[in-house]
Amino acid sequence: MEILVCIKQVPGSNKVEVDPVTGVLKRSGADAKMNPYDLYALETGLRLKEKYGGNLSVITMGPPQAKAVIREAFAMGADRGAIITDRKFGGADVLATSYTLSQGIRKFGKFDLIICGLQTTDGDTAQVGPEVSEQLDIPCVSNVRDIKDADDKNLTVDMEMSEDIEKVKISFPCLITVQKDINEPRLPSYKKAKATAQREILEFTLKDMEDTDEKHYGLSGSPTQVQRIFPPNHEKSQETLTGTGETLAGTIYAILKQKKFVA
């Protein structure tokens, strides 16, 4: 089975603030990590590879420093890695990102199964996976919480819906996005990290793509436009309560009683 896992480097912390006076975006800390949801996707892929054989490749898109997450995937057991990187890909929204990824995937190889994490912790949209599947014209099942079975043509999975679990069979090539409940990701191995330290990471830029029209990538290829960013505003009637623990408990109790939450 040829498996591809899409991974992303995300900020280590989500502490972003807008300075209320200057309107400047303040981002604390430059540390970055692999999107936590992608670890479950990787683990899913590694287990399938171990059971059914084949290769596990990973692909990421981002600035050159995002190669760190590919190295991490190597240390977990991934066989091949590629990064899609070009300044012209900057500022991409969901559509442009998924288009760029699909172009990179076509360039990278032929895969039976593409696995994505449910969502990222920075974009939080959960939309890139399904959009990639459309761009590649392959079927997709999101929200997978268990892999039931596989043969050389199909994969059977449990998809979680609001009130039901649907057992579905999906034919290769296909894309799935997996939930956090699906497994317990392994830790990267130091031995593997050392053994793969020199392993080549392929790099794809705009000129390597099948479609080299700049207009389809980055900000130019993004139909959505951010008009402005602003700190959240909470307009509510507010009261600040201070005092000792005992007084505060008494005050809260009195309000709850007045509002009929307690008898």
Place this chain on the structure above:
Amino acid sequence: MGKLIVHQDKITDIKALTALCPFGAMEDKGGKLEISAACKLCKLCVKKGGGAVEFVEEVEAAIDKSEWKGIAVYVDHVDRRIHPVTFELIGKAKELAAKINQPVYAVFIGSDIKKEAEEVLHYGVDKVFAADNELLKDFKIETYTKAFELFINMVKPAAILVGATPVGLQLAPRVAARFKTGLTADCTVLDIHENTDLVQIRPAFGGNIMAEILTPNTRPQMATVRYKIMDAPERMDEAKGSIEEIAINDSVLTSRVEVLEITKKPKEIGIENADILVVAGRGVKKKEDLKLIEDLAAALGGDFACTRPLVECGWMDAKRQIGLSGRTVRPKLIITCGVSGAIQFLAGMDHAEEIFAVNTDPKASIFKAANYAVVGDLYEIVPKLTEMIKAGRAIL
């Protein structure tokens, strides 16, 4: 649409300029400023860079927006059980449509759905477009996308709202990619301009920031909204509007996905449906101390929940997590204990009717969302409050 151009000759202080970028996307490459793929086009460097970085707008072939009319809502259902987010979105769609004086549509994809489509007419839509076919009985990404595509081509709606449910989260992106149009996830506020541009506001950059997003050059505009964000209209006794069929040929409904079996999920923890919630945050120091939170919840006859870090520590089930990556709740009363109030958390609960926040830090951002900012130690307040509630009950 556009790009950044660097005027190297106008750079006076390259260090100060690179420091401006909150994403670390500007680099000093031997005295030459380069912008890397980390760029998010926030254009801060354009505003604050003293002319060294210029943003060049590219003029797009404009679409004729007058050809796209009406606000459509996807009727989210599994086996004809309509998800309540559908009615909330109809409520919002009516409000938006009234502003631009255009109709509200519902698009209903399924099998044998006449009765359910009639039900939707009780919520004040002008038309329900029904793709009714045996092959559409189960949700399958390819057949549902095809039916959706036929609807869009037939009706040409200006905007489409979809519930951020397990179905909507697969279907909306697939449709958006097919039409090469914009899709904004998890909008918390929606408004509309006179030219039918949908104003989509959502928490962004994974941080304490809201972003206002437009899809100005493509149609239809698409947005997903979570359950319990918008208000559902009252059901009217009388049905208004009409049902129109979307003609669909069996031959286009092919699928590489097969649904083998559908089983009901076991009864789950449902913090979404709780009227009263007590929430533990990082101010709770040990796992054992969660008992304080659970006891207060029990005394109030409510349920308990937590923030993301506690789930990450393995202290509580992920199903009890409130926030963007957890559940959205809308209880009548919520008491947060030792919760600092990250934007993702607030987005999941700030529609609660009464918010009490207990935190020792008077500057905690949770206090901005709270109706009652209780500056104090949860370890002193919570047990005392539980005791008082229990005693109050005992007297009665």
